Amino acid sequence: MTATHPPRRRFLRTLVAGMLALPLVLGACGGDDSGGDDGKTELSFFWWGGEARAELTAKALDLYTAKHPDVTFKKTWQANQGYFDKLATLTAGDDAPDIFQIDDNFLSEYATRNVTLDLTSYQSDGKLDTTKFPEGLWKYGVVDGKLAGLAFGENTQGLVYNKSKLEAAKQPLPKTGMSWEEHIAWAQKAGPATGLAGTQDPSADYKAFWVWLRQQGKEMYNGNQLGFTAADVQAWFELWKGARDGKATPSADVIHEGNQTDITKQLVVTNKALTSWVWANQMPELQKNTKDELGVVAYPGDASKQWPRASMYFSVFRGTEHKDIAVDVINFLANDPEAGKILGTDRGLPSNLDVRASVAASTDNASMKQTIAAIDELSKNYGPSPSVPPRGHSTVRSELIKAAEEAQYGRATPAQAAEQFFAASQAAVSR
Known part of the structure; x- marks a missing residue:
């Protein structure tokens, strides 16, 4: 504006x-x-x-x-x-x-x-x-x-997990430094052992997408323009389609519940998944909503690509x-x-x-x-912060949820959903 x-x-x-x-x-x-x-x-x-x-x-x-x-x-x-x-x-x-x-x-x-x-x-x-x-x-x-x-x-991005359920099932806890593929493989094993879905699917979560982009040498934004391509979005959506196909995540309807911003609806406290992708300072509020003990680690991949967010x-x-x-x-x-x-x-x-x-x-x-x-x-692992998001960022966030859910429900392929999101995002930051 x-x-x-x-x-x-x-x-x-x-x-x-x-x-x-x-x-x-x-x-x-x-x-x-x-x-x-x-x-x-x-x-x-x-x-x-x-x-x-x-x-x-x-x-x-x-x-x-x-x-x-x-x-x-x-x-x-x-x-x-x-x-x-x-x-x-x-x-x-x-x-x-x-x-x-x-x-x-x-x-x-x-x-x-x-x-x-x-x-x-x-x-x-x-x-x-x-x-x-x-x-x-x-x-x-x-x-x-x-x-x-x-x-x-x-604040910073935090992967919150249900420590009580994992320890009761004698499953390893997620750790900072796990790759994205290692996290998905962990979820495929830990989920059945605990009776819960292994991990919330974060493909609709702009925080997770942004961290993943930085780990690929990209940014969410370059100045007032997008810092990624439609091909980047497709790769991100395909990563999580593979996780869904491998039963590492819950069903699309449950994923949709976790996509809501209400902290009380996060799957880690509604006992519908072992993890939720949140801001780390939400831990106290999450903990108030469950009797289980929770833990928090960095998002998967290179933790130095996370940053001190205001x-x-x-x-x-x-x-x-x-x-x-x-x-x-x-x-x-x-x-x-x-x-x-x-x-x-x-x-x-x-x-x-x-x-x-x-x-x-x-x-x-x-x-x-x-x-x-x-x-x-x-x-201790933080790298440099990105620039403050440009105008249109709130629209980009909502458009990611729309496109990701199209892929999550199978209404669009990862490529189709990626094109939808990329076009809408370009329009949002260029208005």
């Missing part, structure tokens, strides 16, 4: 979606006229998430106010669904929140529209401290040479009248040890490694400790 206005129909759809939420959003995020004669500043702060995240975020912001009594917040949060419709409406009207949460599906889009404040100068003069961040993590917020968002949690960011609105204060707020949330303990790992592992170590030492949540330890271990 460029800085020009969207087509009229799309603009009207976005406007209507936003108008449905005017009482909520405008009441909390609208306007920047809160700096009064009393010297007080009120910043609007907008994020998505559940009630637990809302409570933690509010507590962390209250801590900032306790330390800076002249700064208060208008706090607005909601579920993920519809969040970006509301944000699009606000930014289209130049009425965005001072600070807002964003992820890598939309960071490039908002940065290239000049919605986000370039944080580079604040980083250079130390007002935004990233010295304790993994370098690849903060760099994952750079778009066209500008720091568009501050990474607010580290699970989400906080960005500052370029048009805010309180740039310096807004930047100080996100710097505080990322680097203050007390704020870090409040926020925990809800948005991923704390970006500041010292804060992360403090959280790990202070938490009594066993699965949270396991997740921090696992990602820290995986990070």
Whole structure:
């Protein structure tokens, strides 16, 4: 998306979606006229998430106010669904929140529209401290040479497996460094021994496809273009057709259940497969949904092709009248040890490694400790991060699911499904 206005129909759809939420959003995020004669500043702060995240975020912001009594917040949060419709409406009207949460599906889009404040100068003069961040993590917020968002949690791809079922059946556990073919062969043996399908089929999972591409010397994207060919997609789909034919995976209907984004529907916790392909920081939430003990390792293949992904960011609105204060707020949330303990790992592992170590030492949540330890271990093998995905990435993700399921259900050959996905993806990033 460029800085020009969207087509009229799309603009009207976005406007209507936003108008449905005017009482909520405008009441909390609208306007920047809160700096009064009393010297007080009120910043609007907008994020998505559940009630637990809302409570933690509010507590962390209250801590900032306790330390800076002249700064208060208008706090607005909601579920993920519809969040970006509301944000699009606000930014289209130049009425965005001072600070807002964003992820890598939309960071490039908002940065290239000049919605986000370039944080580079604040980083250079130390007002935004990233010295304790993994370098690849903060760099994952750079778009066209500008720091568009501050990474607010580290994450990486994780293959989560049912440790209890495997140990009970005296089956070997999956290990980091297994090849893709070795993983499939492992699943073919471990599945029948445990009475479950060996592995969820990840051919619809963009994370798995992206890691596999990097292991082939390719990228998901080269700048604003695709970094792969239709032949690459076909090879990926054929790999998993072979796994399905060899009974390493469950049936297409069960695979479809696992393709859903709801963490409670992942096959590793519904006892329909021994593995699920997720973000490693989802381990605590997965563990809450099963009595079995879970483990996590890297995706198959060369683990150095995984990277420290920013699970989400906080960005500052370029048009805010309180740039310096807004930047100080996100710097505080990322680097203050007390704020870090409040926020925990809800948005991923704390970006500041010292804060992360403090959280790990202070938490009594066993699965949270396991997740921090696992990602820290995986990070020893990290290679360079790719560029932030370009506009159209969210469409590419959904088109991969569509095409992969065509192949999974046998409605299309791997070659036909690959052509479908490649054409749709090219259109998405070129719009």
